[in-house]
Amino acid sequence: MAVIETSGLTKRYGETAAVEELDLTVDRGTIYGFLGPNGAGKTTTMRLLTGLTRPSEGSATVAGVDVRERDRLGERIGYAPDEPPLYETLTAREQLAAIADVRGLDPDEKRERIPELLDRFGLDAADDRIESYSKGMKQKTSVVQAVLHRPAVVFLDEPTGGLDPNAARTMKELLVELRAGGTTVFLSTHVLPVVEELADAVGLLYDGQLLAEDEPGALQRRLAGDSLEDAFVELTTDGAVPDAAGRR
Amino acid sequence: MSDAPEGGVAGTVQRPSFLRSALVVTRVTVVQLLRKQRSSPLLVSVVVGFNCFVAAVLVGVTGEGAYDMGVALAETPGSVGERVRRTALVGVVLVAVMQSLGAASDARTRHRRLAFLTATSTAAVVVALLVRRVVAALVLFGPALVAAAAAFAVGAGSPASAVSLGGGALWLLAVSAVLTLPFGLVANWVVVGYDLSSNARVGLGVVVLGVFYLALFGRELVAAALAATPVAWAGDLLLLTVPGTGASLLHAGAFAVASVAVVGLSGLACLRLTEMTWYTDPVFGGADPEADEGDAGAGQAVDEGEGTAAGDTAEATSVETFGASLGRVCSPRTAALVALTWRRTRRTPKVLFYVYPSALVGLVMAEQLVLHGPFSAAMYPAVVGFAGATAVGSAFTLNPLGTEGNALPAVLTSGAGGGRLVRAKALAAALPGGPLVVGVVLGVGAALGALPPVVLLATLAYALALVTLAALFSQALGVHYPPDHEELLGGSVEVPNKSASLLYTVGMTAVALPGFAGLGQYALAGAFDPPVLLGGVGATVAVASALAWLSYRHAVGKLDGYSVE
Numbered sequence: 001m002a003v004i005e006t007s008g009l010t011k012r013y014g015e016t017a018a019v020e021e022l023d024l025t026v027d028r029g030t031i032y033g034f035l036g037p038n039g040a041g042k043t044t045t046m047r048l049l050t051g052l053t054r055p056s057e058g059s060a061t062v063a064g065v066d067v068r069e070r071d072r073l074g075e076r077i078g079y080a081p082d083e084p085p086l087y088e089t090l091t092a093r094e095q096l097a098a099i100a101d102v103r104g105l106d107p108d109e110k111r112e113r114i115p116e117l118l119d120r121f122g123l124d125a126a127d128d129r130i131e132s133y134s135k136g137m138k139q140k141t142s143v144v145q146a147v148l149h150r151p152a153v154v155f156l157d158e159p160t161g162g163l164d165p166n167a168a169r170t171m172k173e174l175l176v177e178l179r180a181g182g183t184t185v186f187l188s189t190h191v192l193p194v195v196e197e198l199a200d201a202v203g204l205l206y207d208g209q210l211l212a213e214d215e216p217g218a219l220q221r222r223l224a225g226d227s228l229e230d231a232f233v234e235l236t237t238d239g240a241v242p243d244a245a246g247r248r
Numbered sequence: 249m250s251d252a253p254e255g256g257v258a259g260t261v262q263r264p265s266f267l268r269s270a271l272v273v274t275r276v277t278v279v280q281l282l283r284k285q286r287s288s289p290l291l292v293s294v295v296v297g298f299n300c301f302v303a304a305v306l307v308g309v310t311g312e313g314a315y316d317m318g319v320a321l322a323e324t325p326g327s328v329g330e331r332v333r334r335t336a337l338v339g340v341v342l343v344a345v346m347q348s349l350g351a352a353s354d355a356r357t358r359h360r361r362l363a364f365l366t367a368t369s370t371a372a373v374v375v376a377l378l379v380r381r382v383v384a385a386l387v388l389f390g391p392a393l394v395a396a397a398a399a400f401a402v403g404a405g406s407p408a409s410a411v412s413l414g415g416g417a418l419w420l421l422a423v424s425a426v427l428t429l430p431f432g433l434v435a436n437w438v439v440v441g442y443d444l445s446s447n448a449r450v451g452l453g454v455v456v457l458g459v460f461y462l463a464l465f466g467r468e469l470v471a472a473a474l475a476a477t478p479v480a481w482a483g484d485l486l487l488l489t490v491p492g493t494g495a496s497l498l499h500a501g502a503f504a505v506a507s508v509a510v511v512g513l514s515g516l517a518c519l520r521l522t523e524m525t526w527y528t529d530p531v532f533g534g535a536d537p538e539a540d541e542g543d544a545g546a547g548q549a550v551d552e553g554e555g556t557a558a559g560d561t562a563e564a565t566s567v568e569t570f571g572a573s574l575g576r577v578c579s580p581r582t583a584a585l586v587a588l589t590w591r592r593t594r595r596t597p598k599v600l601f602y603v604y605p606s607a608l609v610g611l612v613m614a615e616q617l618v619l620h621g622p623f624s625a626a627m628y629p630a631v632v633g634f635a636g637a638t639a640v641g642s643a644f645t646l647n648p649l650g651t652e653g654n655a656l657p658a659v660l661t662s663g664a665g666g667g668r669l670v671r672a673k674a675l676a677a678a679l680p681g682g683p684l685v686v687g688v689v690l691g692v693g694a695a696l697g698a699l700p701p702v703v704l705l706a707t708l709a710y711a712l713a714l715v716t717l718a719a720l721f722s723q724a725l726g727v728h729y730p731p732d733h734e735e736l737l738g739g740s741v742e743v744p745n746k747s748a749s750l751l752y753t754v755g756m757t758a759v760a761l762p763g764f765a766g767l768g769q770y771a772l773a774g775a776f777d778p779p780v781l782l783g784g785v786g787a788t789v790a791v792a793s794a795l796a797w798l799s800y801r802h803a804v805g806k807l808d809g810y811s812v813e
Contacts (some may be wrong), residue, residue: 013813017363037329047812050657050661051660051661052657052660052661052811052812053811053812053813054809070661070663070665070808071663071665071808072663073661074660074661074662074663074664077655078663079658079661081657083654084654085654085656085657085658086650086654086655086658087588087592087653087655088654089591089592089595089596089652089654090591090592090595098584098587098588098591099658100585100664101580101581101583101587101588102581102584102585102588102662102664103581103662103663103664104580104581104663117275120558133566145658166259179308198557203409237255
C-alpha cells in the first residue's frame with residue numbers, strides 16, 4: 001500500500017525546474033533509497049514532501065495527507081535534513097523534550113523514549129549544549145528528533161554523514177527497526193553501500209527527473225554492473241542518460 | 249612541462265609584495281562591502297535617507313545650521329569660528345563614540361578573513377580592514393559633511409571655505425574610523441581571550457550607547473573640556489580656508505601631522521592586537537569537529553558558552569515549572585513553545601538588545617518633552633507606556649522565523665501550525681513585558697502623587713493596548729523577513745531586520761499618537777478635557793485592537809504559507 005504518492009510534482013524557481021513531473025510511489029513499511037548526483041533535486045523533493053516547500057505544479061500525498069496541509073502532515077512525518085535542525089543553545093535532552101512537547105507527545109512516552117534513544121546512540125553529552133557538539137553528534141540528535149514521535153514516514157537526508165562506523169551501524173539498525181515497525185523510511189544518501197544493503201527500492205533522480213526506479217539488485221542487474229555504484233555512474237554519466245532513461 | 253619540483257609548485261610561486269597584497273585584499277574587501285550595500289535597495293535607501301537627514305540638520309534646513317553660520321561669517325567671523333570649533337569638538341567625540349560601537353562589531357574574529365590570512369600577511373588584511381572601516385564611515389556620513397561644507401561656503405559667499413571645512417571633516421571622519429578599530433579589537437580580545445560570553449560584548453555596546461547619549465546631551469560640557477587640549481586644533485584644520493576666523497596654520501599643520509602619526513600608531517596597534525586575537529585557539533571555535541564524542545562536550549563553544557550543565561539544569565527546571573503553569577491556561581503545545589522561547593532567550597539574551605533603542609527613545613522623549621520641554625511630569629507615565637510597549641515587540645518577535653535559525657525546519661514540520669507559533673511568540677514577549685510596563689506606569693503614576701484616577705486608568709489602557717499591538721504587529725512585519733541575518737552585534741543570533749524595525753517603530757508611533765496627544769493635553773494644561781483625553785486614548789485603543797487582530801491574521805497566514813526556498 002502506497003504511503004507516498006506524487007503525480008506530476010514540479011518545483012520551478014523562475015525558468016529553472018528543480019523537480020519536474022515527478023511520479024513516485026513508495027510503499028508503506030519500506031526503505032526507499034533516493035539517489036542522485038549533487039544538484040539533482042533530492043533536497044527540493046524532500047522539502048516538497050515534508051511541506052516545507054510549496055509545489056509549483058502537480059500533487060503529492062504523504063501518509064494520506066496532501067503536502068500542502070503542513071500542519072496535518074507534520075503529525076505524520078519526521079524529517080532530518082542534512083543541516084541538523086537544532087537550537088544550538090539547548091542541550092540535546094532539552095531539544096528533544098521541547099520538540100516532543102511542541103508535537104504534543106504523551107509525557108510518559110516522552111520520558112521513556114528520549115533516554116532510550118539517547119542511550120542507544122551513545123549520546124553521553126546529552127546534557128551539554130548542542131553548540132559544543134561535533135557534526136556527528138548533531139546528526140544523531142537530529143535523527144532521534146525525527147523518529148521520536150514514531151512517525152508514519154521519516155525523511156532522512158544523508159543521515160550517516162559525519163558518523164563514525166559504530167554510530168553508522170546503529171543508524172542502519174534503527175532504519176531496519178523502523179521498517180519492521182511499519183514506518184516508511186525515505187532515505188537520501190550518497191553512501192551507496194547503505195542503500196544497497198538496506199533499501200527495498202531505489203529511485204534515481206537526475207536533473208529533477210526520475211531516471212530509474214527499481215529494487216537495488218534488479219537495477220544493478222539491468223545495467224549489467226557489479227554494484228549499485230556502477231549503475232549510478234552509468235546512469236548519471238553524460239551521454240548515458242538518454243539511453244538509461246529509455247530503458248526505464 | 250613545468251619545471252616545478254616534484255610534489256608541488258612552490259618553487260614557481262612569486263610571493264607578491266606587501267603593497268600588492270594589501271591592495272588586492274583591500275580591493276576585494278571594499279568591493280564586497282559596496283556590493284552588499286548596492287545589492288539591497290532598502291540598504292541604499294536607508295543610507296541615502298540617513299545622509300539626507302544628517303545633511304538637513306547640518307545644513308540648517310530644519311533650524312540654524314551651516315548655511316546660517318556662513319551668512320553670519322561676514323558680520324561676526326570670530327564668533328562663527330568659535331562655533332565651528334565647538335561643533336567640531338562635539339562632532340569628533342560623538343562620531344568617535346559611534347565608531348567605537350561599530351568597531352567592536354567590525355573587529356570580530358569572523359572578520360579576520362581566514363582565506364586571506366592563509367595566503368598573505370596579517371598586515372595586508374589589517375590594512376584592508378582599516379580601509380573598509382574608513383569607506384563605510386565615508387559612505388554613511390561623507391555626503392552629509394560635504395553638503396554642510398558647501399552650504400557654509402554658499403552662505404559665506406566664499407567657495408574656498410568649502411575646501412578646509414569639507415576636506416577637514418572627511419579627514420576627521422577617516423581618522424576616527426581608524427582610531428577606534430583598536431578599541432574594537434581590544435573588546436574582542438577581552439571577550440575571546442577571557443572566554444567571556446557574547447553578552448559581554450552586548451553589555452559593552454550598551455555602555456557605549458549610554459556614553460553616546462551622555463555626550464549628546466552634555467555636548468557643551470564636552471566642548472568646554474576639550475577646548476584647552478590639542479584636540480581643539482581640529483578646529484584650525486577645518487577653518488584654514490575660512491576667512492577671518494583666525495585659524496592657526498601652525499596648529500592646523502600640527503594637528504594634521506599628529507593625526508597622521510596617530511593613524512600609523514593605530515595601524516601598528518591593530519596589527520599587534522589582531523596577532524593576539526586572530527591566532528588564539530578560542531577563535532577557531534570551542535568544538536573540534538573531529539573531536540571524539542566523549543571529548544566534544546568538554547569543549548563548550550566560546551561565543552555563547554556562558555552556561556554550565558548544572559546552571560542549565562537549574563534554569564531548565566525553573567523554565568519548565570513556569571511553562572507547566574502556563575500550560576494550565578493555554579494549550580500545552582503553545583506553552584511548550586513559550587517555554588522554549590524563554591529558555592533560548594535566557595541563554596542568548598543579546599536578542600533583547602533591540603529593546604534598548606526603545607528604552608533610549610523613552611529617555612530622549614522624557615528629556616526632550618518633559619525635562620527640557622513644555623510638558624509637566626504627568627507625561628512620564630505616557631512616555632513609559634509608549635516606550636515600554638514598543639520595547640516589548642522589538643526583539644525576537646520582529647523576526648519570528650529567522651530567530652529559529654537552523655531549527656526552522658523542525659518547527660515547521662512539527663505540526664504546531666502558524667496560529668500556535670504566533671500566539672506563543674506573542675505570549676513569550678507580552679507575558680513578561682506587559683506586567684512590567686503596567687507596573688512601571690503605575691509606579692511612576694504613584695510617585696507623581698496627584699495624578700487623577702481617570703488619567704491613570706486611561707494611561708494603563710493605552711499602555712496595555714500598545715503592548716498587545718506590539719507583540720502581534722511586530723510579527724506581522726517580521727514574517728516578511730524570515731531568512732535575513734542582521735548581524736549588528738555579532739554572534740549566531742538572528743535579530744530583527746532593520747527595515748522591519750523601522751516600519752514597526754513608525755507604525756507603533758502612528759497608532760500611539762492620538763492617545764499620546766490626549767494624555768499630553770492633560771500634562772500641558774494641568775487639567776483634563778474629557779473628550780480630548782478619552783477621545784485620544786479611545787482612538788489609540790480601538791485602532792491598536794483592530795490592528796492587533798489584523799496583524800495576528802496576517803502573521804498566521806504568512807507562516808502557514810511560508811515556503812523554504
